[in-house]
Amino acid sequence: MAxxxxxxxxxxxxxxxxxxxxxxxxxxxxPPEPNGYLHLGHAKSICLNFGLALKYGGKTxxxxxxxxxxTEETEYVESxxxxxxxxxxxxxxxxxxxxxxxxxxxxxxxxxxxxxxYVDDSTSEQIAEMKGTPTxxxxxxxxxxxxxxxxxxxxxxxxxxxxxxxxxxxxAKIDMTHTNMLMRDPILYRIKxxxxxxxxxxxxIYPMYDFAHGQSDSLEQITHSICTLEFVPHRELYDWFxxxxxxYPSRQYEFxxxxxxxxxxxxxxxxxxxxxxxxxxxxxxxxxTLSGVRRRGYTAQAIRDFCDRIGVAKRDNLIDIGxxxxxxxxxxxxxxxxxxVVFDPVKVVITNYEETKTEMLPSENYPDEGSTVRTxxxxxxxxxxxxxxxxxxxxxxxxxxPGQMVRLKSAYIIACEEVIxxxxxxxxxxxxxxxxxxxxxxxxSGINVKGVIHWVSAKHALPVEVRxxxxxxxxxxxxxxxxxxxxxxxxxxxxxxxxxAEPELGxxxxxxxxxxxxxxxxxxxPDSTHSKKIFNRTVTLRDTWTKDKK
RNA sequence: UGCCCGAUGGUGUAACUGGCAACACGCUUGAUUUUGAUUCAAGAAAGUCCAGGUUCGAGCCCUGGUCGGGCAACCA
Numbered sequence: 001m002a003x004x005x006x007x008x009x010x011x012x013x014x015x016x017x018x019x020x021x022x023x024x025x026x027x028x029x030x031p032p033e034p035n036g037y038l039h040l041g042h043a044k045s046i047c048l049n050f051g052l053a054l055k056y057g058g059k060t061x062x063x064x065x066x067x068x069x070x071t072e073e074t075e076y077v078e079s080x081x082x083x084x085x086x087x088x089x090x091x092x093x094x095x096x097x098x099x100x101x102x103x104x105x106x107x108x109x110x111x112x113x114x115x116x117x118y119v120d121d122s123t124s125e126q127i128a129e130m131k132g133t134p135t136x137x138x139x140x141x142x143x144x145x146x147x148x149x150x151x152x153x154x155x156x157x158x159x160x161x162x163x164x165x166x167x168x169x170x171x172a173k174i175d176m177t178h179t180n181m182l183m184r185d186p187i188l189y190r191i192k193x194x195x196x197x198x199x200x201x202x203x204x205i206y207p208m209y210d211f212a213h214g215q216s217d218s219l220e221q222i223t224h225s226i227c228t229l230e231f232v233p234h235r236e237l238y239d240w241f242x243x244x245x246x247x248y249p250s251r252q253y254e255f256x257x258x259x260x261x262x263x264x265x266x267x268x269x270x271x272x273x274x275x276x277x278x279x280x281x282x283x284x285x286x287x288x289t290l291s292g293v294r295r296r297g298y299t300a301q302a303i304r305d306f307c308d309r310i311g312v313a314k315r316d317n318l319i320d321i322g323x324x325x326x327x328x329x330x331x332x333x334x335x336x337x338x339x340x341v342v343f344d345p346v347k348v349v350i351t352n353y354e355e356t357k358t359e360m361l362p363s364e365n366y367p368d369e370g371s372t373v374r375t376x377x378x379x380x381x382x383x384x385x386x387x388x389x390x391x392x393x394x395x396x397x398x399x400x401x402p403g404q405m406v407r408l409k410s411a412y413i414i415a416c417e418e419v420i421x422x423x424x425x426x427x428x429x430x431x432x433x434x435x436x437x438x439x440x441x442x443x444x445s446g447i448n449v450k451g452v453i454h455w456v457s458a459k460h461a462l463p464v465e466v467r468x469x470x471x472x473x474x475x476x477x478x479x480x481x482x483x484x485x486x487x488x489x490x491x492x493x494x495x496x497x498x499x500x501a502e503p504e505l506g507x508x509x510x511x512x513x514x515x516x517x518x519x520x521x522x523x524x525x526p527d528s529t530h531s532k533k534i535f536n537r538t539v540t541l542r543d544t545w546t547k548d549k550k
Numbered sequence: 551u552g553c554c555c556g557a558u559g560g561u562g563u564a565a566c567u568g569g570c571a572a573c574a575c576g577c578u579u580g581a582u583u584u585u586g587a588u589u590c591a592a593g594a595a596a597g598u599c600c601a602g603g604u605u606c607g608a609g610c611c612c613u614g615g616u617c618g619g620g621c622a623a624c625c626a
Binding site for chain 1: 551552553554555556557560561562563564565566573574575576583584585586587588589618619620621622623624625626
């Protein structure tokens with residue numbers, strides 16, 4: 001029952017184009033540069049581009065924008081493909097801007113022939129100098145008036161490797177006084193004697209983004225080329241090339257990139273965090289990278305729902321990370337099998353329970369009616385959460401306290417009769433009595449307790465490592481940071497501790513999601529070994545109780 | 551001193567293209583609950599950046615401001 005959802009501005013453009021007969025079908029593309037891992041911001045773009053094609057029966061190409069050999073690597077290509085697939089999308093074709101190097105070269109020759117491009121011998125500094133500023137016009141390069149023949153010859157020599165890096169560039173001849181800085185004779189080709197991850201050493205001149213992107217769109221007959229707002233000023237140049245080259249008129253549309261609280265979405269800075277070891281790699285569960293959130297336990301479904309909900313518009317935004325967490329919980333609530341794990345144990349001894357006895361008690365895996373069950377061993381010695389006991393509880397505390405009763409989930413009701421402490425006054429053991437008739441499922445005790453807590457049999461408990469994650473940054477709006485962003489990293493973003501799990505968790509597998517009762521959603525980390533299971537906390541449970549205590 | 555975008559509850563996105571501002575998250579209250587979770591119900595919260603104008607009628611159109619963002623890499 002897909003409700004009549006209002007269209008975002010790009011969908012409106014597409015529907016208008018379709019209705020006007022401008023296109024009969026649409027083609028989009030997702031164009032990452034393989035110089036880093038994909039993050040949540042890219043997920044928004046992926047969902048948009050692929051989503052549009054799906055909605056309107058078109059296709060989406062995956063095109064790597066690999067025009068700068070010095071920063072790009074095959075490792076990134078592979079991770080990007082994996083991430084897009086994981087998110088659940090299929091591209092029509094896997095393409096590379098570098099595949100178009102021959103055509104792009106011909107385009108450049110065409111521009112030169114039309115007198116619209118020239119080879120400039122100026123240094124990088126001189127070119128910057130002559131470029132002017134946003135408020136001051138630029139000045140023509142002394143090489144601007146070279147003849148077509150000379151330009152053709154020089155450009156061929158550039159390609160042939162007769163010059164060193166930086167010695168010459170090819171520039172478009174547009175207008176050095178243009179109010180749009182990008183139209184002030186932009187550089188089309190630069191010399192880089194560098195090894196390219198795909199073309200190897202075949203080329204020593206490489207096209208700039210502006211001279212590659214639009215033409216690549218055009219060659220693929222992309223109808224709607226969707227990018228982020230910072231490319232708005234590039235559109236004028238994008239259209240200029242299409243017009244002068246007389247090629248298929250792809251059109252560019254821009255939307256606001258995703259920003260999230262306590263999160264940083266700059267590939268450059270994320271790379272820095274990785275290189276400087278502030279995190280343990282691109283897939284560190286604290287990273288906003290897709291590989292990071294995947295390892296953390298976020299699901300593709302949750303991310304798609306999130307991208308769907310945040311919408312697409314042109315105004316700057318800062319989205320509450322809590323919204324993403326909402327969708328993660330929403331999905332995990334239905335797919336996460338329930339398990340009991342005690343994080344900060346305190347011993348409970350059930351004085352009226354036989355010392356050698358072990359009962360296997362069933363407990364449902366999911367909250368729904370017909371849920372499957374697993375069994376949990378129950379015995380005289382148990383672990384419960386330290387915070388589930390209070391010696392002097394406030395009025396509305398309905399867990400365990402001296403003389404107070406609590407329900408052990410899926411087991412019995414117990415009453416605390418004695419508190420044992422060490423010399424430091426710390427509680428070391430709680431001696432309790434259980435109500436035999438209160439067994440879960442066949443409770444005839446008639447006793448009603450409000451509190452229900454999780455537990456695990458001390459004798460059978462499986463020690464596991466849990467990694468508890470918190471926000472990577474201390475500040476809500478990372479874009480407001482002045483000075484070094486690394487000074488604002490949250491020192492408590494990762495807490496590692498040992499916890500005691502019910503035996504069933506020994507069978508946990510990669511890719512499975514769990515809800516550790518009352519503690520949050522977790523998944524098995526790939527660092528796990530046969531003898532040591534490691535669980536990542538994906539997200540905590542919603543908590544409406546502890547929060548108003550603060 | 552320039553050019554280009556944008557402005558709607560705390561946050562994000564809507565408003566059938568000019569007809570009494572809606573949805574989601576978050577928040578509050580209550581019910582249910584063997585997870586203080588989930589679920590369910592109710593509620594608070596903007597009068598649409600400001601000032602003019604057009605109109606019977608403006609969040610939508612026009613004019614002028616204000617504020618925010620972007621633009622001077624041989625990066626994408």
